[in-house]
């Protein structure tokens with residue numbers, strides 16, 4: 273019933289012969305198909321770079337001349353025709369893993385709700401790992417043909433660029449999203465106006481405008497409150513992720529859940545199941561109940577049906593990480609809503625009451641657990657922690673029988689595997705197994721990695737490391753004049769890095785539990801490791817601290833002061849503005865990926881997976897995914913023992929020991945041509961063992977096979993949001 277809006281007049285200058293580029297630009301399919309990205313770059317490499325690899329912006333800004341020239345270049349057109357055909361074939365494909373697997377059952381769609389999505393750096397809708405997990409989930413569903421519709425937020429002020437001041441303090445430079453230069457489209461009503469809908473039944477008039485991002489075959493609908501229909505104080509609800517203000521945050525979650533559900537029903541999207549990523553969107557579930565109650569079902573019946581068709585994935589291993597709202601605050605917005613549900617206030621609040629809580633609080637994780645029959649944690653260890661944490665929700669059940677399953681996270685391989693690495697793998701794996709990209713979750717094909725000559729893998733790795741270091745320098749060269757940086761800061765930001773030196777990467781949000789400064793515990797010992805004359809080591813840090821996180825900013829400042837210090841000789845670097853793009857360079861280009869959170873706080877962690885599949889070895893504490901990933905040959909592990917009290921010294925010592933005794937010697941043990949065969953063997957082992965296990969393909973298949981049949985069974989007789997999609 274609705275058409276996507278795309279104001280084509282902005283692209284009138286694109287010649288007809290290559291006008292498919294406009295469609296391609298508005299489907300993030302290009303972001304995980306290197307050949308499609310090349311198609312934009314080949315129009316003009318400079319314009320591509322200037323647009324920060326955003327094809328929508330590029331097509332709008334580029335002089336017509338360049339486009340005309342491309343449209344007349346036979347070589348360009350040949351490539352254009354091939355890529356466009358591949359794209360159209362992908363979009364129209366009828367057969368997929370999903371259709372083959374579920375040929376006999378009725379196809380049905382699942383609605384996926386998440387407060388953040390990490391898809392590409394041109395879309396600032398993420399804060400960290402949770403967002404990339406959601407983004408990778410969508411891309412993989414698209415590849416596998418899993419029918420999914422996603423809902424999220426338009427964070428128009430989502431980008432806080434990080435700039436580090438002379439004293440190492442983090443400055444947050446806001447960049448507002450230019451909606452017209454991003455790969456998003458307005459969703460229109462039949463009259464051609466953008467859809468604007470009120471969030472129903474809450475005690476506040478708030479409306480949302482609807483946008484769409486096309487992620488391959490998966491549509492992601494984004495809600496935007498920054499519209500004239502809303503009171504000025506409500507326009508900012510969708511400005512920024514995870515507001516520090518509790519009330520604002522509650523409003524965000526109401527808009528995401530209730531507004532999101534409303535948008536899907538208005539659009540006529542039929543779905544039989546709901547998957548909520550973390551507790552933030554859990555109000556979507558109560559809105560599903562309300563609709564059924566409105567159609568005459570009893571609250572308890574409706575609840576049972578909604579529960580049976582809902583998967584809730586929890587990512588928070590600490591109680592403090594969950595959103596808790598005071599009951600009065602919930603009353604403020606939901607007092608009418610209780611009535612629409614046909615229940616008393618107490619019954620509603622009881623759904624969000626944590627076991628053991630003296631009362632008066634509404635816990636979104638507990639609420640999500642009670643509103644869903646299917647729950648999962650994101651690594652085996654996280655499963656144990658989560659079952660212990662929420663055992664009280666199922667009184668009488670012993671801990672091991674608490675119904676929280678595990679589906680370990682994975683990363684979308686085509687997004688995170690470097691293009692050149694993929695080409696190299698294709699030469700050796702593809703030679704024997706031409707369809708390996710379609711079967712990359714199958715472990716045996718990865719044994720072919722052993723056929724890659726050590727020299728070839730090593731040469732590529734060194735090339736990627738040089739590329740990382742070049743990019744760090746080039747960035748600094750560009751911002752130096754603009755920021756009037758002091759020379760020490762230029763050094764601190766990595767211009768003295770050397771591609772022949774063993775390079776450790778540490779990049780993640782600067783949350784305290786991640787302990788970014790752990791390696792500085794014993795400064796003298798670290799100096800000896802770093803400044804070793806024959807076998808030096810350098811460390812590259814990157815990451816943003818939340819603007820409200822004072823402690824995180826202090827840790828950052830501390831690291832920055834070491835990076836500035838001549839004591840480390842330019843071998844400690846801090847790279848500004850960690851985001852998707854910087855992450856790509858780092859997980860491809862460093863030698864060793866360091867991970868030392870305070871266990872058991874890292875539910876899974878995914879950046880180490882991105883590194884591992886590119887042959888970057890992990891040095892990680894045994895927490896999250898690494899407990900499952902480490903096999904004794906594919907990297908290093910420490911800290912598996914339970915320690916009462918402060919474990920800082922023990923963990924730091926374990927890192928120093930491993931570096932001194934194993935890692936540094938292995939790295940510098942090279943043949944006459946500079947190839948460290950022992951290290952390369954570990955790189956191959958890392959790729960082989962981790963790629964099939966920690967890819968999003970394995971993960972999405974598990975979600976589907978584990979939960980879809982159960983949800984379909986629970987859906988039983990068709991009800992209002994289960995469509996006939998044959």
Ligand SMILES: *Cc1c(COP(=O)(O)O)cnc(C)c1O
Pocket residue numbers: 399400401402404779780781850851852855856876877878879880882
């Ligand atoms: C993968 C990724 C993360 C998550 O990394 P963790 O190891 O889970 O902390 C965060 N930010 C960016 C930009 C990423 O690419």
